[in-house]
Amino acid sequence: MKKVITYGTFDLLHQGHINLLRRAKALGDWLIVGVTTDKFDIERGKMNSYNNLMERIEAVRSTGYADQIVIEEYKGQKIDDIQKYGVDIFAIGSDWEGYFDYLKEYCEVVYLPRTEGISSTLLRGERPSVKVGILAPDDVKSSFIREAGVVNSIEIESDPDACDALFVASPADLHYQQVKEALEKGKHVLCETPIAFTTKESEELFAIADRKKLVLMLSDKTAYCPAFGHLVSLLKSGAIGEIMDVSVSGPNGSMSEDAGIALLPIFKLLGTDYRDVSFFTRMADGKDIFTKGILRYDKGIATFKVGPGAKSEGNMVISGTKGYALVPAPWWRTDYFEIRYDDRNLDKKCFYPFVGDGFRYEIKDFVSAILRSSFQKILRREMLGMADVLERYLLGKNVYHL
Numbered sequence: 001m002k003k004v005i006t007y008g009t010f011d012l013l014h015q016g017h018i019n020l021l022r023r024a025k026a027l028g029d030w031l032i033v034g035v036t037t038d039k040f041d042i043e044r045g046k047m048n049s050y051n052n053l054m055e056r057i058e059a060v061r062s063t064g065y066a067d068q069i070v071i072e073e074y075k076g077q078k079i080d081d082i083q084k085y086g087v088d089i090f091a092i093g094s095d096w097e098g099y100f101d102y103l104k105e106y107c108e109v110v111y112l113p114r115t116e117g118i119s120s121t122l123l124r125g126e127r128p129s130v131k132v133g134i135l136a137p138d139d140v141k142s143s144f145i146r147e148a149g150v151v152n153s154i155e156i157e158s159d160p161d162a163c164d165a166l167f168v169a170s171p172a173d174l175h176y177q178q179v180k181e182a183l184e185k186g187k188h189v190l191c192e193t194p195i196a197f198t199t200k201e202s203e204e205l206f207a208i209a210d211r212k213k214l215v216l217m218l219s220d221k222t223a224y225c226p227a228f229g230h231l232v233s234l235l236k237s238g239a240i241g242e243i244m245d246v247s248v249s250g251p252n253g254s255m256s257e258d259a260g261i262a263l264l265p266i267f268k269l270l271g272t273d274y275r276d277v278s279f280f281t282r283m284a285d286g287k288d289i290f291t292k293g294i295l296r297y298d299k300g301i302a303t304f305k306v307g308p309g310a311k312s313e314g315n316m317v318i319s320g321t322k323g324y325a326l327v328p329a330p331w332w333r334t335d336y337f338e339i340r341y342d343d344r345n346l347d348k349k350c351f352y353p354f355v356g357d358g359f360r361y362e363i364k365d366f367v368s369a370i371l372r373s374s375f376q377k378i379l380r381r382e383m384l385g386m387a388d389v390l391e392r393y394l395l396g397k398n399v400y401h402l
Helices: 015-025 037-044 054-062 077-084 103-104 122-126 138-148 171-184 199-211 226-236 255-270 359-372 380-394
Strands: 003-008 028-037 068-074 089-093 108-114 132-135 154-156 164-170 188-192 216-219 243-249 274-286 287-296 300-304 315-322 325-328 337-339 348-351 399-402
Touching: 015 028, 015 089, 015 108, 015 337, 028 054, 028 077, 028 399, 054 068, 054 359, 068 077, 077 300, 089 171, 103 108, 103 199, 103 359, 132 138, 132 359, 138 154, 138 359, 154 380, 164 171, 171 199, 171 255, 188 359, 199 216, 199 380, 216 255, 226 325, 243 255, 255 287, 255 300, 255 380, 274 380, 287 380
Parallel strands: 003 028, 003 089, 028 068, 089 108, 132 154, 132 164, 164 188, 188 216, 243 300, 274 399
Antiparallel strands: 243 315, 274 287, 287 300, 315 325, 325 337, 337 348
16 A cells, blocks of 8 residues: 655645645645644744644544645654654655655655645735734733734734724733724724723623624733643643642733733643732832732632842742642743642653743734634633732722731
């Protein structure tokens, strides 16, 4: 049996893809199709806003040409797959002419003619895109624009009145009014934490978004990076047993700036139904330079500290009944974490990419939420929980000054 293998993202499956699969199939008796994961595409600087991995796999399967489908997850996998499956021919589009000649050491390499006039890039150009305006300092604005350049279906719009959506990263005390005005004008909003200083104001903003069928999403790079998502899924599935304690150190902004960032992993792992919260804070020139918060749950406890006035390692430690997770500093740029047990032979070390400045992950999700009504990684109850904790602090409830 002569085996053929080919690879692709197969985003927005079109006639060009189908022609390539048909030609590859005709080269042998058995066609293996490798479909790249979103994670691998991100590492290669590609951000897909339309079809997720399972949709792309089903699209390839529906052509009827693939006898076997594998998932491509890492650089160098093509050699491993060729050897693992006993492949005779590697086939790829002619736009890659010469690039994969290094595989000739392992099998025959065939470059197939591409279908002229058809490409995923052209199809994306025909699909709707989202025009995004920016309210942010120049350094943040530059970073956002740079990261948006690798995401499909987004255009940066300099005219605030002409945009479909708005990214808000202005000073925190301006967020509520700016978000409200944008929503009232019918614009989707991606806003840095916090979206408002009170639960009432936050609920008001969500009510406007619901009424106008708009996306109101929180900007927090940690929530959207692959490693953090995998960490939460792993721990919620019981990898360290029942979670008893979450200890978060950093970031180094004030409570009004960074409380939401510090609370994110706590709410993800222990939920938002805490029994009470206490704060220990130190002020200087009317500003909080250090705050430690303690949240008490029915079956656990969580602590966080923020502020520029006290230096710390910036780690995050999650303790469970069977083991614990360590996320080294800076945990809010999660790309690596460890799961540790009493038996060190069972320890796991997990590495995931945190590419660029991190904005690309949340930009992709924001665009997808607008175009496809996809799941948001920060839940509404978590955003309201962040507002509730911040409001309690600002009102001086259970606040102890050092």
